[in-house]
Amino acid sequence: MKELCAMSRNELSALYEQTLAEYKRCQSLGLKLDMSRGKPSKAQLDLSAELANMVIPPEAFISDGIEARNYGKLDGLDACKKLFADILGVRPGQIFCGGNSSLTLMYDTITKAYTHGMLHSDLPWSKLDKVKFLCPSPGYDRHFAICQTYGMEMIPVPMTDEGPDMNVVMSYIADPAVKGMWCVPKYSNPTGITYSDETIHSIASMKPAAKDFLLMWDNAYCIHEFEGDFVPFIDILSECERYGNADMVFEFTSTSKVTFPGAGVACFACSEDNMTYMKKLISAQSISYDKVNQLRHVLLLKDREGALAHMRKHARIMSEKVNAVIELLDEHIKPLGIAEYKKPTGGYFISLNVMPGCAKKVFTLMKEAGVVMTTAGATFPYGNDPQDSNLRIAPSYPPIDELRMATQVLCTCVKLAALEKLAN
Amino acid sequence: MKELCAMSRNELSALYEQTLAEYKRCQSLGLKLDMSRGKPSKAQLDLSAELANMVIPPEAFISDGIEARNYGKLDGLDACKKLFADILGVRPGQIFCGGNSSLTLMYDTITKAYTHGMLHSDLPWSKLDKVKFLCPSPGYDRHFAICQTYGMEMIPVPMTDEGPDMNVVMSYIADPAVKGMWCVPKYSNPTGITYSDETIHSIASMKPAAKDFLLMWDNAYCIHEFEGDFVPFIDILSECERYGNADMVFEFTSTSKVTFPGAGVACFACSEDNMTYMKKLISAQSISYDKVNQLRHVLLLKDREGALAHMRKHARIMSEKVNAVIELLDEHIKPLGIAEYKKPTGGYFISLNVMPGCAKKVFTLMKEAGVVMTTAGATFPYGNDPQDSNLRIAPSYPPIDELRMATQVLCTCVKLAALEKLAN
Numbered sequence: 009m010k011e012l013c014a015m016s017r018n019e020l021s022a023l024y025e026q027t028l029a030e031y032k033r034c035q036s037l038g039l040k041l042d043m044s045r046g047k048p049s050k051a052q053l054d055l056s057a058e059l060a061n062m063v064i065p066p067e068a069f070i071s072d073g074i075e076a077r078n079y080g081k082l083d084g085l086d087a088c089k090k091l092f093a094d095i096l097g098v099r100p101g102q103i104f105c106g107g108n109s110s111l112t113l114m115y116d117t118i119t120k121a122y123t124h125g126m127l128h129s130d131l132p133w134s135k136l137d138k139v140k141f142l143c144p145s146p147g148y149d150r151h152f153a154i155c156q157t158y159g160m161e162m163i164p165v166p167m168t169d170e171g172p173d174m175n176v177v178m179s180y181i182a183d184p185a186v187k188g189m190w191c192v193p194k195y196s197n198p199t200g201i202t203y204s205d206e207t208i209h210s211i212a213s214m215k216p217a218a219k220d221f222l223l224m225w226d227n228a229y230c231i232h233e234f235e236g237d238f239v240p241f242i243d244i245l246s247e248c249e250r251y252g253n254a255d256m257v258f259e260f261t262s263t264s265k266v267t268f269p270g271a272g273v274a275c276f277a278c279s280e281d282n283m284t285y286m287k288k289l290i291s292a293q294s295i296s297y298d299k300v301n302q303l304r305h306v307l308l309l310k311d312r313e314g315a316l317a318h319m320r321k322h323a324r325i326m327s328e329k330v331n332a333v334i335e336l337l338d339e340h341i342k343p344l345g346i347a348e349y350k351k352p353t354g355g356y357f358i359s360l361n362v363m364p365g366c367a368k369k370v371f372t373l374m375k376e377a378g379v380v381m382t383t384a385g386a387t388f389p390y391g392n393d394p395q396d397s398n399l400r401i402a403p404s405y406p407p408i409d410e411l412r413m414a415t416q417v418l419c420t421c422v423k424l425a426a427l428e429k430l431a432n
Numbered sequence: 433m434k435e436l437c438a439m440s441r442n443e444l445s446a447l448y449e450q451t452l453a454e455y456k457r458c459q460s461l462g463l464k465l466d467m468s469r470g471k472p473s474k475a476q477l478d479l480s481a482e483l484a485n486m487v488i489p490p491e492a493f494i495s496d497g498i499e500a501r502n503y504g505k506l507d508g509l510d511a512c513k514k515l516f517a518d519i520l521g522v523r524p525g526q527i528f529c530g531g532n533s534s535l536t537l538m539y540d541t542i543t544k545a546y547t548h549g550m551l552h553s554d555l556p557w558s559k560l561d562k563v564k565f566l567c568p569s570p571g572y573d574r575h576f577a578i579c580q581t582y583g584m585e586m587i588p589v590p591m592t593d594e595g596p597d598m599n600v601v602m603s604y605i606a607d608p609a610v611k612g613m614w615c616v617p618k619y620s621n622p623t624g625i626t627y628s629d630e631t632i633h634s635i636a637s638m639k640p641a642a643k644d645f646l647l648m649w650d651n652a653y654c655i656h657e658f659e660g661d662f663v664p665f666i667d668i669l670s671e672c673e674r675y676g677n678a679d680m681v682f683e684f685t686s687t688s689k690v691t692f693p694g695a696g697v698a699c700f701a702c703s704e705d706n707m708t709y710m711k712k713l714i715s716a717q718s719i720s721y722d723k724v725n726q727l728r729h730v731l732l733l734k735d736r737e738g739a740l741a742h743m744r745k746h747a748r749i750m751s752e753k754v755n756a757v758i759e760l761l762d763e764h765i766k767p768l769g770i771a772e773y774k775k776p777t778g779g780y781f782i783s784l785n786v787m788p789g790c791a792k793k794v795f796t797l798m799k800e801a802g803v804v805m806t807t808a809g810a811t812f813p814y815g816n817d818p819q820d821s822n823l824r825i826a827p828s829y830p831p832i833d834e835l836r837m838a839t840q841v842l843c844t845c846v847k848l849a850a851l852e853k854l855a856n
Contacts (some may be wrong), residue, residue: 271724
């Protein structure tokens with residue numbers, strides 16, 4: 009097989025007919041497959057069966073002197089704060105254990121910026137004419153949805169293999185209307201890259217014109233290796249502190265992809281001054297979050313080592329699936345030179361860049377063959393991928409056979425879209 | 433014993449000396465008692481031991497086709513929606529099951545009014561010069577704290593035995609800046625009264641000038657009888673609908689005082705149109721709430737009858753405590769004619785009106801004798817009780833012996849404050 013661009017018109021025409029026939033065969037199978045969202049599979053849920061079934065005698069609900077079953081302790085059980093602090097490499101006093109969702113904590117943090125302003129804001133953002141936010145792209149669609157619900161102006165920043173293009177970031181932060189930036193520093197959603205130390209130093213030492221600049225550090229995949237050993241990461245809080253930016257950053261993570269998605273524990277981490285400020289605001293919103301679930305997580309995961317050991321079980325399941333997708337792409341797509349992708353070693357996604365102008369077409373072809381993918385464009389602000397090239401593959405949820413089937417269909421669709429493009 | 437107002441100067445003087453000695457004896461005991469918050473006691477937590485310890489086999493997590501352990505179903509498990517719908521007497525489609533706290537759902541609802549506006553708002557409230565809110569008082573301090581964090585102007589409305597004084601309410605709602613009202617319709621916090629049907633009709637048929645008027649119907653104590661049978665209540669949603677006000681009301685409740693405070697399930701109920709509007713907004717905030725805990729609650733409580741049976745166990749514990757307080761007040765305070773209170777038949781509080789100008793004094797005397805009460809004034813907007821008369825007694829948390837001791841101290845302090853006042 010040679011690259012498409014090296015083929016003659018006749019060869020292309022023959023391959024097109026063959027691929028179209030392949031596609032029609034796919035369609036005739038009446039598939040109903042879904043690889044659209046980063047949902048753990050049932051086998052992954054079962055890894056945490058103990059979480060749902062542990063027996064806790066009444067006296068064991070007292071954790072560091074706090075009755076987990078009753079009201080109180082807004083920032084969470086000390087044992088749970090310590091667990092997250094150890095995982096993130098921060099101090100326990102910098103941790104706020106919230107409810108079940110880091111997305112909710114992110115939304116709530118930005119909401120507080122709008123309703124009350126952040127610690128160093130002159131005004132709540134709702135009083136400003138214009139709020140702009142830096143959105144490294146491709147990125148996570150739910151981050152962009154938060155910006156959109158608040159009517160922010162999203163500024164796409166190109167992603168490199170080392171993180172956001174810092175030259176572009178630097179050119180924007182001189183504008184005081186630029187109020188923050190989204191980052192998924194480890195196994196970035198969707199590209200799977202991890203920010204280089206240099207990029208992180210550069211981010212932590214930024215001097216944005218907005219003194220209430222909000223660095224949204226979504227460390228969703230902090231311990232989510234599926235290949236190789238745990239990869240240590242820089243503690244962004246002390247890194248920012250080192251450059252006099254202690255209050256610039258809020259870090260987020262959760263156990264959604266450690267134990268149960270939507271029934272785990274989420275936290276944010278921030279400077280002690282930010283913590284004092286946020287706790288005062290949150291005290292109007294909540295008496296306390298679900299400490300019984302926090303306690304269950306402490307009993308299940310125990311400590312950082314326990315969490316890492318637990319993640320190695322996920323890794324076995326995830327790596328098999330990622331490998332299956334990569335093998336099929338390597339076999340059917342790579343030789344044709346019509347798409348780019350990298351094999352990730354952690355996180356939840358494979359980012360696939362098809363030929364420019366083809367991503368929406370591939371998405372539609374997939375849909376019409378019964379396979380749902382993340383909407384083309386969703387990885388860019390306003391759903392607008394300027395190249396119409398990026399697709400996010402979420403391999404975790406389907407059983408391996410379905411995933412292979414779905415990826416086969418994907419390969420066919422990527423080929424078909426490329427061939428149609430070249431024919432026009 | 434005769435009423436204080438009928439006593440001679442000499443009698444008053446003698447009683448004062450005697451009471452002062454009593455108070456000093458209380459002080460010398462070095463007490464450390466707390467009857468400040470409506471926290472269930474350990475015995476009440478243990479009633480729901482099964483909730484923390486139930487074993488759920490993997491296949492049982494599928495509830496109406498939804499895997500409770502994975503992402504999705506923003507508005508909650510259908511079975512949990514049905515449970516709350518049956519309890520509140522509304523349609524399941526009118527229920528949104530959220531996280532662990534109805535306070536958070538209330539805060540979030542008002543926050544949405546500020547950030548996005550409600551369904552019928554012309555503008556988000558953050559864009560308005562002035563937002564006023566009706567606060568029937570005495571009321572719940574955490575409601576007032578939400579108003580305060582948003583800088584609303586709180587308007588106190590006197591409470592009668594039938595609910596808020598509707599003449600006062602009617603006089604205010606002609607002002608389009610009056611955007612809503614707090615209500616605790618059953619076993620009101622702190623007075624313990626239940627709104628009369630007439631008051632509820634009157635509320636449901638209001639025609640406020642603000643077309644986005646927000647009736648915050650906090651039905652916290654909907655099944656919280658501790659004396660007598662369950663008392664049915666009017667479904668405020670259909671009542672509002674009947675008067676063309678379907679979108680005016682949001683009702684809230686939770687299992688915080690049914691199972692575990694802060695580790696239960698909360699919900700709001702609203703019209704289907706409001707639900708569509710809110711779900712769209714909330715979809716930027718959350719993928720889904722903790723459905724595993726929702727499932728646990730469905731398995732524990734089963735249905736409305738199961739919830740009522742569970743509440744009868746709470747009733748036995750609560751009624752003993754409320755009776756203990758009332759007996760002591762009846763014995764030591766009632767004959768003197770220096771305070772007013774009613775024995776509630778449900779809810780969590782006893783509201784005590786001491787002689788005008790004495791509540792803060794009683795609070796301080798209590799504190800100096802080692803007993804923490806809810807801060808005097810806390811039951812009024814801005815902590816400002818114009819009569820300085822209302823105190824909220826929260827009898828649920830302390831063991832019965834400590835509660836009796838604390839109430840003895842309270843009786844002494846109420847007497848002492850009254851005698852000091854009469855002496856001046």
